[in-house]
Amino acid sequence: MSKHILICVTALCFFVSCSQMEKNSYDIIPYPNTLSPGEGHFVLNDGCKIVFPAVSDSLTRLVARQFVDQFQKTSGILLIEEIAEEQGARDNSITFIINENRPVEGYMLDIAKNKIRIEASGAPGFFYAIQTIKQLLPAAVYGNVIVPTDWNLPCVKIEDAPRFKYRGMHMDVARHFFDINEVKRYIDILAVYKLNTLHWHLTDDQGWRIEIESYPRLTEYGSIRKKTMIKKEWETYDHTPYGGFFTKEEVRDVVAYAAERFITVIPEIDLPGHMLAAMACYPELGCTGGPYEVSGQWGVRDDVLCAGKESTFTFVENVLTEVMELFPSEYIHIGGDESPKIRWEKCPRCQAKIKELGLRSDDKHTAEHYLQSYVTARVEKFLNDHGRRIIGWDEILEGQLAPNATVMSWRGVEGGIEAARLGHDVIMTPTSYMYFDYYQSLDTENEPFGIGGYVPIEKVYSFDPIPASLQENEKKHIIGVQANLWSEYILTNEHLEYMLLPRLAALSEVQWTQIDNKEWSRFLNSLDHQTKIYDVMGYNYAKHIYEVSASYGVNPEKQAVEVVLQTQGNAPVYLTTDGTEPTEKSTLYQSPVAITHSCTLKAIVKREGVETRTFTKSFLFNKATGKELILNTNPKDKYTYAGASVLVDGIRGDFNYANGCWLGYLDEPLDVTLTFRDPEEISTVKMGTLIQLGEWIFPPVKIEVYGSEDGSSFLEVYKEEIPLAKPTDTDGLKEYDCSFEKKSVKKLRIVMHTTSKIPDWHGAKGNKGFLFVDEIMAE
Numbered sequence: 041m042s043k044h045i046l047i048c049v050t051a052l053c054f055f056v057s058c059s060q061m062e063k064n065s066y067d068i069i070p071y072p073n074t075l076s077p078g079e080g081h082f083v084l085n086d087g088c089k090i091v092f093p094a095v096s097d098s099l100t101r102l103v104a105r106q107f108v109d110q111f112q113k114t115s116g117i118l119l120i121e122e123i124a125e126e127q128g129a130r131d132n133s134i135t136f137i138i139n140e141n142r143p144v145e146g147y148m149l150d151i152a153k154n155k156i157r158i159e160a161s162g163a164p165g166f167f168y169a170i171q172t173i174k175q176l177l178p179a180a181v182y183g184n185v186i187v188p189t190d191w192n193l194p195c196v197k198i199e200d201a202p203r204f205k206y207r208g209m210h211m212d213v214a215r216h217f218f219d220i221n222e223v224k225r226y227i228d229i230l231a232v233y234k235l236n237t238l239h240w241h242l243t244d245d246q247g248w249r250i251e252i253e254s255y256p257r258l259t260e261y262g263s264i265r266k267k268t269m270i271k272k273e274w275e276t277y278d279h280t281p282y283g284g285f286f287t288k289e290e291v292r293d294v295v296a297y298a299a300e301r302f303i304t305v306i307p308e309i310d311l312p313g314h315m316l317a318a319m320a321c322y323p324e325l326g327c328t329g330g331p332y333e334v335s336g337q338w339g340v341r342d343d344v345l346c347a348g349k350e351s352t353f354t355f356v357e358n359v360l361t362e363v364m365e366l367f368p369s370e371y372i373h374i375g376g377d378e379s380p381k382i383r384w385e386k387c388p389r390c391q392a393k394i395k396e397l398g399l400r401s402d403d404k405h406t407a408e409h410y411l412q413s414y415v416t417a418r419v420e421k422f423l424n425d426h427g428r429r430i431i432g433w434d435e436i437l438e439g440q441l442a443p444n445a446t447v448m449s450w451r452g453v454e455g456g457i458e459a460a461r462l463g464h465d466v467i468m469t470p471t472s473y474m475y476f477d478y479y480q481s482l483d484t485e486n487e488p489f490g491i492g493g494y495v496p497i498e499k500v501y502s503f504d505p506i507p508a509s510l511q512e513n514e515k516k517h518i519i520g521v522q523a524n525l526w527s528e529y530i531l532t533n534e535h536l537e538y539m540l541l542p543r544l545a546a547l548s549e550v551q552w553t554q555i556d557n558k559e560w561s562r563f564l565n566s567l568d569h570q571t572k573i574y575d576v577m578g579y580n581y582a583k584h585i586y587e588v589s590a591s592y593g594v595n596p597e598k599q600a601v602e603v604v605l606q607t608q609g610n611a612p613v614y615l616t617t618d619g620t621e622p623t624e625k626s627t628l629y630q631s632p633v634a635i636t637h638s639c640t641l642k643a644i645v646k647r648e649g650v651e652t653r654t655f656t657k658s659f660l661f662n663k664a665t666g667k668e669l670i671l672n673t674n675p676k677d678k679y680t681y682a683g684a685s686v687l688v689d690g691i692r693g694d695f696n697y698a699n700g701c702w703l704g705y706l707d708e709p710l711d712v713t714l715t716f717r718d719p720e721e722i723s724t725v726k727m728g729t730l731i732q733l734g735e736w737i738f739p740p741v742k743i744e745v746y747g748s749e750d751g752s753s754f755l756e757v758y759k760e761e762i763p764l765a766k767p768t769d770t771d772g773l774k775e776y777d778c779s780f781e782k783k784s785v786k787k788l789r790i791v792m793h794t795t796s797k798i799p800d801w802h803g804a805k806g807n808k809g810f811l812f813v814d815e816i817m818a819e
């Protein structure tokens with residue numbers, strides 16, 4: 041198929057409309073179902089009461105008390121708590137009214153000049169109404185000190201209830217450890233956004249982080265790894281022991297703290313894979329008997345729990361029994377992801393179990409996949425018998441899905457679709473929208489080192505968890521959405537918060553806000569107030585929305601690279617192309633900038649009170665830059681970005697292959713046609729490639745270049761066969777220089793063949809290898 045993604049700039053039209061919008065004084069995120077603005081204000085002052093019915097339960101009273109305490113701490117004003125025998129709104133009061141007809145988490149909030157009325161069926165609704173009130177107050181209400189300000193609430197009537205009942209955020213304390221205070225900070229900010237679930241990833245190959253009394257070695261030994269790999273240098277280690285775990289008392293403290301914020305903590309004990317930390321303590325849990333080490337490397341380990349031994353199940357059940365004692369959650373997450381079958385294939389016990397159970401490979405799955413299904417179903421039965429339900433990652437669909445399992449769809453939404461069709465509940469958490477460990481910016485050189493990927497806030501915001509392809513009765517099985525924040529490359533709490541915020545705000549609208557009320561420009565403008573909240577609460581957060589960002593296209597008519605610059609709101613952007621630092625006297629950006637020669641574009645945005653870094657991008661021109669290029673084959677969807685223009689935009693890539701500067705080919709060769717407006721004398725074609733063998737990114741195995749004088753018939757001008765990569769080859773950027781006798785051509789066709797079978801010396805032997813190309817150059 042031919043793809044013609046040249047020219048002009050797609051993407052990020054999101055940003056365009058926001059600039060003209062007026063400042064909204066109802067900066068509530070997640071946005072409620074209905075909001076009718078009123079006239080005037082309610083003034084919170086001395087003498088103002090908070091009134092709740094005598095029949096209120098203790099949690100409802102707690103909601104009132106929490107607000108009274110927090111408000112006093114920041115305003116110095118003590119709201120008087122009063123119990124009312126009769127329901128009904130009072131003057132100069134915030135009155136809680138119990139209305140059984142409201143949905144469990146829903147509420148009505150009516151702020152009039154003389155009184156505030158909140159209706160809810162119970163404590164969760166009152167809690168969410170209070171969260172809305174806090175967002176309507178000055179951001180100082182989130183702080184710890186008294187701030188002299190007008191404590192006014194704008195009059196408004198709000199009816200609200202969440203779109204999804206499961207609104208989760210995941211936290212990985214296994215790869216890097218975050219202590220109890222950091223976990224509580226995490227919970228605090230989830231509460232601001234009305235999330236109701238913390239998915240706590242407590243165990244993994246790199247560390248066991250929860251005290252289990254019947255297996256003390258899990259924390260004594262399994263919580264510590266001897267060394268950790270440095271960045272993505274797979275064989276380079278820091279040789280520094282790293283550890284940490286939560287005592288049972290601390291776990292109870294976290295669970296209770298979350299419950300007071302209407303957040304359920306769901307523990308994840310990941311099995312049968314990602315268990316190396318436990319196996320290092322109790323090597324009999326593995327097929328080979330070890331010895332095993334708590335892993336200092338990220339990724340997927342071949343050693344998993346042995347499914348052929350009864351003692352493995354005894355261990356799992358004993359651990360889960362203690363876990364259930366600590367966590368009252370209906371759900372227990374039992375992982376199930378990334379569990380290689382290579383040990384099970386060789387293990388006599390696992391094979392005997394397969395035989396005993398009569399498991400057989402079929403055209404979809406191997407007997408070992410069915411063995412994992414057996415493990416999952418058996419653990420599910422154990423938990424069901426104790427009144428709990430399981431959640432598993434979407435790998436639990438491989439083989440036979442456990443009868444009552446809820447599926448967390450992470451490798452896309454397809455697993456979720458399949459599970460919903462099978463009548464199972466689903467939580468959507470696809471990598472491409474919901475992985476907060478992925479970069480938020482394409483300018484990765486200026487980001488803290490990360491795992492890769494690209495999930496900017498607008499991508500998070502754009503997600504709709506309900507696939508259109510589902511029937512109505514299947515859609516109801518999509519019970520919610522979650523974002524995941526894996527911590528392999530996140531060493532500090534500051535970095536963790538940077539990855540979380542403000543993407544969490546976008547997530548909350550995906551989870552809570554009705555789809556018709558989602559509006560990027562309104563959301564974006566409300567973020568100003570949200571970042572004030574982060575400042576007051578002392579959270580670190582990413583500021584990309586305030587920076588200048590760019591998208592690139594090619595305009596062959598002008599033989600130019602066109603650059604569209606954007607920023608939040610209507611802040612002015614100033615630019616230079618001569619390498620000097622822009623100032624307010626530089627060119628004001630008004631329309632796409634046409635770049636026609638090698639240069640460095642710099643741009644700044646001027647905004648009161650917000651400092652952001654200068655945007656800088658260098659362009660290197662050659663005879664192909666800014667020309668028409670057609671893709672005759674397809675890169676992988678995930679590594680297509682702006683498409684054809686990427687190869688002729690004069691922008692060179694770096695080591696991050698997922699930053700939009702590279703096209704990644706896997707299933708087809710790179711095959712492109714470059715057209716010159718006027719015939720050009722060409723004697724060299726160069727291709728920029730990246731080699732990262734550990735990431736399955738290989739050199740091309742064959743290059744062909746064809747030239748056409750008339751634009752229709754092509755002659756081969758260059759051909760090179762390249763030997764398969766060897767284990768001693770080094771990673772890096774590599775240019776292929778294809779020189780030939782000078783020719784006047786109208787078109788060039790370039791073909792670069794990919795590695796169809798990764799050689800035997802490589803861990804991914806037999807698979808296809810990627811080819812990454814950032815630029816096609818001609819001289």
Ligand code: ACM
Nearest residue numbers: 377378433450524
């Ligand atoms: C996962 O990201 N391995 C669930």
Ligand code: ZN
Nearest residue numbers: 327346387390
């Ligand atoms: Zn085994």
